[in-house]
Amino acid sequence: MRSRKRFGQHFLHDPAVIRRIVDAVAPAAGERLVEVGPGRGALTWALLARAMDMDVIEIDRDLAGALRADPRGGARLRVHVENVLDTDFVSLRGAGAPLRIVGNLPYNISTPLLFRLLEQRAAIGDMHFMLQKEVVDRMAAAPGGKEYGRLTVMLAAYAEVEALFDVGPGAFTPRPKVWSAIVRLRPAIAPRFDLGDERMLRRLVTAAFSHRRKTLRNGLKSLLTGPDIEACGIDPALRPETLAPAQFGSLAAHYCRLHGGAREPV
Numbered sequence: 001m002r003s004r005k006r007f008g009q010h011f012l013h014d015p016a017v018i019r020r021i022v023d024a025v026a027p028a029a030g031e032r033l034v035e036v037g038p039g040r041g042a043l044t045w046a047l048l049a050r051a052m053d054m055d056v057i058e059i060d061r062d063l064a065g066a067l068r069a070d071p072r073g074g075a076r077l078r079v080h081v082e083n084v085l086d087t088d089f090v091s092l093r094g095a096g097a098p099l100r101i102v103g104n105l106p107y108n109i110s111t112p113l114l115f116r117l118l119e120q121r122a123a124i125g126d127m128h129f130m131l132q133k134e135v136v137d138r139m140a141a142a143p144g145g146k147e148y149g150r151l152t153v154m155l156a157a158y159a160e161v162e163a164l165f166d167v168g169p170g171a172f173t174p175r176p177k178v179w180s181a182i183v184r185l186r187p188a189i190a191p192r193f194d195l196g197d198e199r200m201l202r203r204l205v206t207a208a209f210s211h212r213r214k215t216l217r218n219g220l221k222s223l224l225t226g227p228d229i230e231a232c233g234i235d236p237a238l239r240p241e242t243l244a245p246a247q248f249g250s251l252a253a254h255y256c257r258l259h260g261g262a263r264e265p266v
C-alpha cells in the first residue's frame with residue numbers, strides 16, 4: 001500500500017532498527033502493549049511475537065483492514081480504527097495493568113499527542129516513540145543549549161524523558177528528509193516538582209521563551225518583578241535557557257502564592 005501524505009506516513013522497514021526498538025521496549029507476555037500508527041505492521045509483528053497480545057490504533061482504514069486480515073494477528077491483535085488524538089486511553093486500560101505505548105508518530109501530530117497522552121498518564125506505564133530527531137533533541141535537552149525550551153520544561157513536569165538512539169532516513173519508505181530518533185518517556189502521576197498550577201507554569205514558560213534573548217527580569221516583567229524572581233533564589237539577570245525545569249516550577253508556584261492561585265492565561 002502506498003503512503004498517504006495527509007497522514008504523514010513513512011513506513012519503517014529496516015530489520016536492524018526494528019530489532020533495536022523491540023529490544024528497547026522489551027515487551028513481555030501479559031503486558032498491555034498499545035502501538036500507535038502500526039502502518040504496514042513491520043514493528044507490530046515483532047512486538048506481538050514477544051507481547052503475545054496487543055492493541056493497535058490506526059487511522060488509515062485500508063491499513064487497518066490489512067492488519068485485521070493478516071493471519072499472524074487473529075484474536076491476539078485488536079485493531080482500533082480511529083484518530084489517536086481522540087483515543088480514550090483511560091477507557092482502553094480499564095481495570096488492567098498500565099498501558100505501554102509504542103509508535104512511529106507522524107511529525108504533524110507528535111507534540112499535541114504527547115501532551116494528550118500526559119493528560120491521561122494515570123493509565124500509562126511508559127511510552128516509546130519514533131519522532132523527528134529535532135523534536136527528540138528538544139524533549140530531552142539539558143539547560144543551556146539552543147534545543148532547551150518550552151517543550152523540554154513542560155514535559156519534564158510530568159515525565160522522565162530519555163533519548164535512546166537515532167534512526168536515519170534510509171530506514172523508511174518513503175524516505176523522509178530528516179533523521180528520526182527513539183525516545184522513552186516514563187510519566188509520573190503527580191508533578192515531578194512543585195509548580196503551583198499547570199496553567200500558570202505554561203503561561204510563564206511561554207512568556208520566558210518567547211523572549212529567549214531577554215533576561216528573566218525583562219521577559220517576565222508582566223508576571224513577576226525582579227524581587228519576586230530573587231525570592232525564588234533565582235538571579236533575574238539570567239536568561240530562560242539557563243534555568244532547570246524545577247526552577248520554572250518555583251517561579252510558577254511563587255506567582256500562585258502571590259495571587260491566591262493562577263489566573264487564566266491571556
